[in-house]
Amino acid sequence: KSKWSQLTACPDGEKAWPKKYPFCGGVFQSPIDFHKDILQYDSNLLPLEFIGYNVPSTDHFTLTNNGHSVKMYLSPTMCIRNLPFEYTASQLHLHWGNRNKSEGSEHTVSGKHFAAELHVVHYNSEKYPDITAAMDKADGLAVLAVLLEIGPFNPSYEKIFRHFRNVKYKGEWLALYFPGFNIQELLPDRLDEYYRYEGSLTTPPCYPSVLWTVFRHPVKISQEQLLALETAMYCTESDDPEPLEMVDNFRNVQEFHERLVFISFRE
Numbered sequence: 001k002s003k004w005s006q007l008t009a010c011p012d013g014e015k016a017w018p019k020k021y022p023f024c025g026g027v028f029q030s031p032i033d034f035h036k037d038i039l040q041y042d043s044n045l046l047p048l049e050f051i052g053y054n055v056p057s058t059d060h061f062t063l064t065n066n067g068h069s070v071k072m073y074l075s076p077t078m079c080i081r082n083l084p085f086e087y088t089a090s091q092l093h094l095h096w097g098n099r100n101k102s103e104g105s106e107h108t109v110s111g112k113h114f115a116a117e118l119h120v121v122h123y124n125s126e127k128y129p130d131i132t133a134a135m136d137k138a139d140g141l142a143v144l145a146v147l148l149e150i151g152p153f154n155p156s157y158e159k160i161f162r163h164f165r166n167v168k169y170k171g172e173w174l175a176l177y178f179p180g181f182n183i184q185e186l187l188p189d190r191l192d193e194y195y196r197y198e199g200s201l202t203t204p205p206c207y208p209s210v211l212w213t214v215f216r217h218p219v220k221i222s223q224e225q226l227l228a229l230e231t232a233m234y235c236t237e238s239d240d241p242e243p244l245e246m247v248d249n250f251r252n253v254q255e256f257h258e259r260l261v262f263i264s265f266r267e
């Protein structure tokens with residue numbers, strides 16, 4: 001191996017998922033491309049209402065690298081109303097590209113990738129005791145998605161990004177106390193404008209159990225913050241002689257047969 005051995009990405013094998021995880025080859029798969037002939041305005045789509053997102057500094061969050069994303073466990077006091085049920089927060093994580101191609105969002109708009117995408121995963125706490133019971137039920141999960149694009153430095157995102165260098169390797173975790181942090185700071189201003197459709201988890205086991213809310217307006221983070229995200233993590237353990245960079249951890253868009261995406265905004 002040359003001294004400058006080009007770091008390789010994690011083995012993803014998206015094509016092989018359906019063999020081992022049948023739902024991945026099934027219906028209602030996510031992510032998808034939002035393009036105008038599948039969008040339909042729905043006036044019943046209300047702005048989401050967040051309870052407990054302004055987490056007190058006494059709460060702590062756990063950040064961990066699970067080998068294919070970096071995820072932050074959230075406080076069970078955080079939940080969303082104005083969905084068909086009450087959904088309680090479980091974790092947030094991100095998807096991104098690589099330093100040569102910052103187009104790592106999962107959902108696309110008119111065929112265009114954004115730089116990265118934040119997901120805040122919730123489970124239906126009205127019907128199920130925990131996410132494990134909820135995650136394979138049709139009305140089990142609700143994921144909020146924020147499209148990220150390049151712009152000015154984002155101090156709110158920095159509150160989580162700056163800890164990523166401490167969970168560089170698979171299996172590492174960190175308990176964090178944030179001095180009073182409002183998770184809502186990570187969301188765009190216009191919470192009333194979003195895409196809504198029924199889809200799935202975008203990683204195995206790909207259960208078709210997710211009510212997706214993808215906010216219309218992207219949030220900006222700086223080029224440097226994005227580069228840090230694209231170069232900070234590895235999908236291998238710290239003692240692995242062949243380190244693999246955690247990059248391009250987004251699933252490709254899925255076929256969307258005769259279905260509609262409802263939008264809360266008029267074009």
Ligand SMILES: NS(=O)(=O)c1c(F)c(F)c(S(=O)(=O)CCO)c(N[C@H]2CCCc3ccccc32)c1F
Pocket residue numbers: 066068069071090091093119121131132135143200201202203204
């Ligand atoms: N894009 S996505 O579909 O939102 C999405 C991911 F992409 C993703 F990587 C994860 S994961 O990091 O937990 C690794 C996969 O289990 C999740 N986890 C969810 C669903 C699976 C089980 C579970 C259990 C506890 C908390 C969260 C979750 C995920 F929902």
Ligand SMILES: [Zn+2]
Pocket residue numbers: 093094095119202
């Ligand atoms: Zn995700």
